[in-house]
Amino acid sequence: MSEERHDGTRRSGGPRKAPEIFDATLDLLAEKGYEGLTVEGVAQRSGVNKTTIYRWWPSKGALLGAALTGARRLDVELPDTGSLQGDLEALLRTVVTLLTTPPGSDVAVSALGAVTHSPELAGHVRDFFADRIDRERPVFDRAVARGELAADADPMLLVDLLAGAAWLRVVLRQLPVEKDFVSRAVSTVLNGASITRR
Amino acid sequence: MSEERHDGTRRSGGPRKAPEIFDATLDLLAEKGYEGLTVEGVAQRSGVNKTTIYRWWPSKGALLGAALTGARRLDVELPDTGSLQGDLEALLRTVVTLLTTPPGSDVAVSALGAVTHSPELAGHVRDFFADRIDRERPVFDRAVARGELAADADPMLLVDLLAGAAWLRVVLRQLPVEKDFVSRAVSTVLNGASITRR
Incomplete structure (x- = not known):
């Protein structure tokens, strides 16, 4: 207020x-x-x-x-599903929706393109992502409290792996996001792709 | 020839x-x-x-x-270190170097920005990434042969998680890449961040 x-x-x-x-x-x-x-x-x-x-x-x-x-349309409601897998899926689904559904998708891609043209805008894009990770921290704090995540886990790394995959797939590869992309991406980051885990 | x-x-x-x-x-x-x-x-x-x-x-x-x-300067030598962790670290290190070291970094970011201005260029960027994943497939085939990776693993998902994290960190967040970013990113994707693995 x-x-x-x-x-x-x-x-x-x-x-x-x-x-x-x-x-x-x-x-x-x-x-x-x-x-x-x-x-x-x-x-x-x-x-x-x-x-x-x-x-x-x-x-x-x-x-x-x-x-x-x-802007309200870029606002993300913080999920609280009771599990880290569920929360990260909800967060990643929001990113995918933002990147694939107009008008948000046009905004996201245009803002990204404009970063290369305007140092001032580049600063605002940086602030946008800094603000976003700050808002997402409770998801990771709760996962640590539930014993799902080590206390020294790096939330930004996890977010960058997941959200980065969505950006790369949608904006650079310009490929459709498969139906199970979100759940597989989160499972991979949480459980690992290797079958010979250390 | x-x-x-x-x-x-x-x-x-x-x-x-x-x-x-x-x-x-x-x-x-x-x-x-x-x-x-x-x-x-x-x-x-x-x-x-x-x-x-x-x-x-x-x-x-x-x-x-x-x-x-x-272009030779965007060319990537395919790593063959003997382990998937080593190969993926080498690949991701190449992406980070490309995104952070001029003149390659200026090219990468400019090309990205231009995607939003030119549908024709967007097609070429799409071809660039399609070509890149084709070249990277042997890394994953060898990991499957060594028993490190399930035969139905999705190479593009693993590449998008890792390379996407680098793009997001460098281009959008505009933050420095920590010394251990590459090894931690690969370890997370291969071994998982969760301490309560399913």
Whole structure:
């Protein structure tokens, strides 16, 4: 809950219509790429005055960074299925859905492409992934508490193996994700592919 | 070995100076992005006549596609260390080096960014990864023969977990790859992270 200020904006997180501004930002990124994204375009589509947007975000890069971490459509509900396998499957399924279902998929791929064009945006993409791993930590803390995972396990490594596989398969290989991709990927990372385990 | 034709070009794989043409193509991609890549620029840098390049590759997309699969600097020597752990570590180390060491890293990231701008290039990136997994298959066949891997194991899943983790860590998170990242990633995929293995 952010507190309303006398000018109608909120103390943190952006103006009252931030959700509409973020949606318009991501829509325009997906449709026109980073080059075609403008604060004017976002203002027009969201029905929010351009000067209001600039008051909060001084550039389109800053606006896109805020949209990446603040947009509801990129939000992930943290799973709590009672097992690490179940939680990781739920998390990976969210990544696969995000990468394969428009408009989220267009946003994800466009944002990725734009990383190579804008150092400022690259910073926001970095923040997005840092924010995401922070939110995912409870999944691993609970698995340690349940005795499924060693206390010194590396959550980021596990997330990168799983989410990285989805990115590689979908964005670079441009191949369909098989029905059992998620369960097999998680099983492999948790139980190992080798039949001669050390 | 390709056979010399009467016009000084080779029957397959491109003209005699294909290596120089491919290097120039990747250099220009890294320096100027896909938009800034032109056949004229490649001709100038490689010292090969523009019409010779066009005779083999009718567009810059076709040329870049050929460079991605044909360039020596993107070539990977297939490891044969005697163990699956060793072979996968060698393969993953190559991916990490490619993604973190210029000029290969600039090429990799630029090519990725360009995927979102050019459907034709997206096709060539897809071919590059298809070609790569075909070349890597002997690593998995040997592991099955040694009894390290089940005959129905899925090589592409293992490669995507490992290489995907490297892409995510380096390109999206933009974080350094720890010294033991490669060995820990491979150990996790082969032996599993769970301490309550099924």
